[in-house]
Amino acid sequence: MKISFKLFQLLSILILAACTGTPTQEVVSEKPDWSENSWPEIRKQRISQLLPKAMEAAQVDCWITICRENNNDPIAVHVGGENAGGTAAFLFYTDESGFHSLVFSPEGEATALDELDIHDEVVKVPRGNSALAEAADFIKSKNFKQIAANSSNSNSMADGLSFSQREELESLLGEDATKLVSSTELVYEWLSIKLPAEVEIMRQAAKMASDFQYEAYAMIEPGKTTDADVAKFLKAKMAEYGVTDAWHPDQNPNVNSGPDRGHSHATDKVIMPGDVIQIDFGVKLYDIWVSDIQRFAYVLKEGETKAPDDIQQYWEHGKAGSRAALAAMKPGVKGVDVDRAQRVLMEAAGSEYVMWSTGHPVGYVAHDVGPNLGGSQAPSIRPAAQKELKQGMVFAFDGFHAWKRPDGTTKTISVEEMAVVIENGAEYLIEPQEELILVK
Known part of the structure; x- marks a missing residue:
């Protein structure tokens, strides 16, 4: 032209x-006072106000994020899983009573996580038990239609699930593994705002x-x-x-x-x-x-x-x-x-x-x-x-x-x-x- x-x-x-x-x-x-970090409160607002809308836009009724020490999911800090030691499963879901957040956490980290008051419920998983197995059992009991998991070929923030974690999750879910979808759109809708x-x-x-x-x-x-x-x-x-x-x-x-x-x-x-x-x-x-x-x-x-x-x-x-x-x-x-x-x-x-x-x-x-x-x-x-x-x-x-x-x-x-x-x-x-x- x-x-x-x-x-x-x-x-x-x-x-x-x-x-x-x-x-x-x-x-x-003046140099700012960095002692007043509003992230904890902002994170709670983002989960309660923006995440339900993102899940609705992405057409999923359950989202699972698996957090662990040293090689954590990039979304961990946004869901409160940045201090995970043993494997912890963070679930966000909607049902007939509304939006909920539920964490299955090893008991060593569960008390501190619960005190942050981010999630509706933190379930303490006894030493020797699998938090992911308990989360999978809960998912199967709810009969969700679509379960978002962090595997993505276009959004690195939605691609934190390792190959071994994916294998274990699918094995534990059994037939419900067919309901797994990528969290690409959900993470996009949530983090972009x-x-x-x-x-x-x-x-x-x-x-x-x-x-x-x-x-x-x-x-x-x-x-x-x-x-x-x-x-x-x-x-x-x-x-x-x-x-x-x-x-x-x-x-x-x-x-x-x-x-x-x-x-x-x-x-x-x-x-x-x-x-x-x-x-x-x-x-x-x-x-x-x-x-x-x-x-x-x-x-x-x-x-x-x-x-x-x-x-x-x-x-x-x-x-x-x-x-x-x-x-x-x-x-x-x-x-x-x-x-x-x-x-x-x-x-x-x-x-x-x-x-x-x-x-x-x-x-x-x-x-x-x-x-x-x-x-x-x-x-x-x-x-x-x-x-x-x-x-x-x-x-x-x-x-x-x-x-x-x-x-x-x-x-x-x-x-x-x-x-x-x-x-x-x-x-x-x-x-x-x-x-x-x-x-x-």
């Missing part, structure tokens, strides 16, 4: 005008990641500071504030003042005048919720007081794409359509091809469960691009513009922000980056 530059400018203005709900950004002034209290914590995580990046840019000495030095500065800020990495520590943050390197680590490249610098960075709060934010800067050459016209234009193109993506987000819209909204502007602006999706869900991990915001230019490798956005979903998303550098390599501006889907659209978690940061 070919669009004139004037039309491109008009589209950009309309999109910017449509984007509202932008909070004011303030500098981080965040409670308002969770969004507020993620807002704090996003603000912290953004503020730290602005501080990092202020410490750069062109011709001396390396990308790795900037990364070390951000690592020190994380340690100072008592937060951890939003993804693998080796690649958080990714600081890159050279050509595109994709998801990678910061190198010893010296930052020089004329460089466009990308920082891709996120922090994890309370060891549960993460952020994923990118901030961009231009290093002024001698005599410059602003970025060159071409670099400034690339920045404006990327920013317009980000705003287009935000304007497209609302309940009922597919992820692929959000991607398409900004790709139209990319094409009009003459951007080089960008392989990455416009955005992804973010929450408990940087690439969380939920719709993928991609797939409009080529067949998507992620089926979740065809999933619809829902209120309460949180995304990290980019506005792209890529260009060829004089040496033939490619540089991409990817204006990455975070937003939550609300009733009639979406809103930024924090104030977005409006201006290209200038490093003197």
Whole structure:
């Protein structure tokens, strides 16, 4: 599709005008008090309020999660099984009297689990007895129609059941093993939605990641500071504030003042005048919720007081794409359509091809469960691009513009922000980056 530059400018203005709900950004002034972790209460609310709806949407009336020590199910922390020693079976089910949660736990861990007051009932399984066998007997007594188990070929969070556990479960269930279905859809429906209290914590995580990046840019000495030095500065800020990495520590943050390197680590490249610098960075709060934010800067050459016209234009193109993506987000819209909204502007602006999706869900991990915001230019490798956005979903998303550098390599501006889907659209978690940061 070919669009004139004037039309491109008009589209950009309309999109910017449509984007509202932008909070004011303030500098981080005080270190948070991490002693007040609201996860225990939030987890209880997620189980009681969101899980029954997820089970209904997935059309299952029973879900079993098996937890154990050292090689635990990735869903364990969400159901209260993170401290399992011996094998424990967590059951969630609906019957004529409503929604219930029931755990069959080895007696060594059962008392502490019961005191957390997460579940309706915790059954103590005597030493030498099998918690899974008792759970299987209960399941058979209830005559459920569909029993979700954590085996999935598309959702790693729903794929925690090991081969040996699956074999044992099927053997214990006998004929009822034919009722087993994948928990893929159930886990998707449950984890993709965040409670308002969770969004507020993620807002704090996003603000912290953004503020730290602005501080990092202020410490750069062109011709001396390396990308790795900037990364070390951000690592020190994380340690100072008592937060951890939003993804693998080796690649958080990714600081890159050279050509595109994709998801990678910061190198010893010296930052020089004329460089466009990308920082891709996120922090994890309370060891549960993460952020994923990118901030961009231009290093002024001698005599410059602003970025060159071409670099400034690339920045404006990327920013317009980000705003287009935000304007497209609302309940009922597919992820692929959000991607398409900004790709139209990319094409009009003459951007080089960008392989990455416009955005992804973010929450408990940087690439969380939920719709993928991609797939409009080529067949998507992620089926979740065809999933619809829902209120309460949180995304990290980019506005792209890529260009060829004089040496033939490619540089991409990817204006990455975070937003939550609300009733009639979406809103930024924090104030977005409006201006290209200038490093003197």
